[in-house]
Amino acid sequence: MRQGFKKLYKKIVKRPRLKWTLIALGVVTVLMIAVVAAYHLAFTQRVFPRVSVGAIELSNLTIPEAESLLVKSLPREIPTVNLVLGGNEWPLELNKLRLKYEPKTTAQKAYLLGRGGRLLPDIAAKWRLWWRGEAMDYSYTVDESGLAEKLNMVADQLDEPAIEPNLTLSQDGRVELTPGRNGRLVDRSELMELVRARIGRLDFDQIGIPIELVTVAVDGGKLSAAQERAERLKEKTIELDYDDNTRQVSGQELLDLIDFNGGFSEVKVASLSSFLAAEIDRPAQNALFNFDGTRVVEFKPALPGLKLNEAEARAMIADSLAKLEGQEEARLAVRLPLTKTEAAVKTEDVNDLGIKELLGVGESTFHGSIATREHNIALTAARLNGVLVPPGEVFSFNQMVGDVSAATGYQSAYIIKDGRTILGDGGGVCQDSTTVFRAALDAGLPIVERHAHSYRVKYYEQNAPPGIDATVYAPSVDLKFKNDTPAHILVQALADTGSNYLRVEIYGTSDGREATVENAKIWGQAPPPAPLYQDDPTLPLGTVNQVDWAAWGAKTSFDWRVTRNGEVINEKTFYSNFRPWQAVYLRGTGGI
Secondary structure, eight states: OHHHHHHHHHHHHHOHHHHHHHHHHHHHHHHHHHHHHHHHHHTTTSOOTTEEETTEEOTTOOHHHHHHHHHHHSOSSOOEEEEEETTEEEEEEGGGGTOEEOHHHHHHHHHHTTOSSOHHHHHHHHHHHHHHOEEEOOOEEOOHHHHHHHHHHHHHHHOBOOBOOEEEEOTTSOEEEEOOBOEEEEOHHHHHHHHHHHHHTTOOSOEEOOEEEEOOOOOHHHHHHHHHHHHHHTTOEEEEEETTEEEEEEHHHHHTTBOTTSSBOHHHHHHHHHHHHHHHOBOOBOOEEEEOSSSEEEEEOOBOEEEEOHHHHHHHHHHHHHHHHHSSSSEEEEEOOEEEEOOSSOGGGSOSSSOOEEEEEEEEEOTTOOHHHHHHHHHHHHHHTTEEEOTTOEEEHHHHHOOOSGGGTOOEEEEEETTEEEEEETTTHHHHHHHHHHHHHHHTOOEEEOOOOSSOOGGGGSSSOTTOOOOOBTTTBOOEEEOOSSSOEEEEEEEETTTTEEEEEEEEOOOSEEEEEEEEEEEEEEOOOOOEEEEEEEEETTOEEEEEOOBOEEEEEEEEEEEETTEEEEEEEEEEEEOOBOOEEEEEEEOO
């Protein structure tokens, strides 16, 4: 070590310029340390020079002196600050916001400038004070939530949200254009900063409210061009296919994607893609199958995991929109890019009955049902859920559902009996039989027995043509179909009373059959008879209660065809003859 210093010393001695440079640096360093030390000693227990709070100079004051001066500078009463815009004023009464100044805390903060306890940062702070000074804010407390609420109230009065240009498809098919309007918004965060800064500087002069202008309107030429494009697109449809489903984008949803500056909105296409991902994406589901000896009490089919490639989907949708707009054809199909992940446990792995795939689905809705009808639909679905039908056996709806009465949990709802609509136990059960009928048709299973309703029921036409229904009334009127597949079939039924939706699924082993329902027809429609009023002495005089509802009569039919490998293995035309139905009212004739 000593030898190293000797060598360095000899080098410095031999190079005079280096020697004098080092000497100069040393002298400067010593002088700087001396100056800083002298500066620090000169203001021991005092605020460093050029420190102020707003316009209040605190230089060279002790903490008590600074606190005293700060106390004297406060107004006798907390003033009101006016927020102004366009000649209008909104008073901000600070005394109601519990504003309280803290002179002692402020004096201590002023004194601590340049005294943080770290050498280099403190030297830098002292240099900054000497060079340009420091204007501090007065420390204070205020009701923060109350202040924010008051400023938001003012902003709410002034905000004028922009109205985006909009294309709307009316009910009669006309494209209506809303030109749009620019808006303005109060910059709430900046307004809060301005108010807080003014309070901290004891500056109670009026404050101009900061405004942000929002420009969304487009010129007339672009509006006209967008409306013309909408006219061409309003009858067109993009079909987005994924897995075994199709999502249609048409009508208003398609018009919403138009960009008024040309092309289609990238933001809205991206939003559509994200929405689709939320609909489609799901993790893989392992199969679950629990059988108690009579029925399946727990079942989940294996489902592959699905994930939409959003970036690729966005590009495909954008390209398809441009193509759809430029072509004469009204429809364009797009296969969405999906990544599939197979389930680790397949459906066929958890049972030896041949339950491994979905054969058919039946769906119906029951909007407008009374609560007791909804209850009965859900109860019947629960009884059907998990039913197994061995190969070669016939499924009987009445047998599987069992007794329908108050004793078995059913409630009173409207049923058709003896040519009348009356309240009776089990009203709504035919919603389930109709949906099972549709599932059996979709699965291609032979229908052994089916009866149409006496008259048209609105629930069965909410998502299907008239006539695709099946009524039941134990013990004589039943719905039956045969399991002519090589394995057991499993019936799954789920009623969602929140969305008024009923779904029946039939699982089993596919033998390659495919079923179609087509050529639904309606003819011979007849208006309902005039309403019937019946006197009822049990009702007060003047009371009128409707107990039956009018329905048009009609004849309907639809064709059902089942094929396998291109060969027809079963086909049938189902007919219904619905009678016209009159409204019935009970008219009170009793005492009041």
